[in-house]
Amino acid sequence: MANVNVKKVDRITQTLWEKSYIPEIVRGLSVTSRHFFRNLRPNKAKRTTFTREYPEVQTVYPERYRGLHRLMLRDDGQVRCVACMCCSTICPADCIHIEAGEHDDPTIEKYPSIFVIDELRCIVCGLCVEACPCDAIRMDSGKHIPPYGERDEAFFDRDLLMQLGGLSQAKQGGRR
Ligand code: SF4
Ligand code: SF4
Structure with missing residues (x-):
């Protein structure tokens, strides 16, 4: 039987707390909430929304953009x-x-x-x-x-x- 090189990979062991996914869910929700409340600020300049108000605001395409023929x-x-x-x-x-x-x-x-x-x-x-x-x-x-x-x-x-x-x-x- 031919020798096969086997690479052993250490398995990551998770604690019961990590396995519950609660810390990651809380972390994800905190990021979402932070962006949500930041973009409720009355001063639009301080908001960090990246939504383009299309079609009023049109995207400027680069010169080599391939568009309609x-x-x-x-x-x-x-x-x-x-x-x-x-x-x-x-x-x-x-x-x-x-x-x-x-x-x-x-x-x-x-x-x-x-x-x-x-x-x-x-x-x-x-x-x-x-x-x-x-x-x-x-x-x-x-x-x-x-x-x-x-x-x-x-x-x-x-x-x-x-x-x-x-x-x-x-x-x-x-x-x-
Ligand atoms: S018409 Fe045909 S060749 Fe021309 S860009 Fe479209 S897919 Fe390509
Ligand atoms: S058919 Fe007309 S557009 Fe197409 S390659 Fe020939 S000359 Fe150009």
Whole structure:
């Protein structure tokens, strides 16, 4: 039979008083009571509450916070997206649906006739932004996903995503 190294661990022995949990319950309640009465003080500056009075007080997110998607625009106001499907292909949550259409402008091969993102299914990984070859999709809207009353409200279509968008300074095919 093979030798097995056994590490002996000393067991902690508790007194009957400790086993009753009474000291720890009293200690926990005293901490809760201390915070409760401290935050009843009339002078708000002396309170130590960390509750944010949302939505009146909004959280300021850091610059690199990934929020709701937005679709960027060209100088003429058209969507930058060329329906290449890179974002929908890489999306691990399979929450981007795109249908490509022929563009009237012969210099633009395709455009998204349908572009929908299911914001509730999105896991906010940012891979779609990384995959886009023409800076057409970003997640720097600074807005988090709001609560929805209906499931359909979480489906952001192209026009809504374009409303959240803005002009991109990236060059595309040699043009702004
Ligand atoms: S952030 Fe990730 S999960 Fe969300 S749409 Fe983009 S690729 Fe998909
Ligand atoms: S958003 Fe970017 S990656 Fe996605 S289809 Fe449009 S051009 Fe391609």
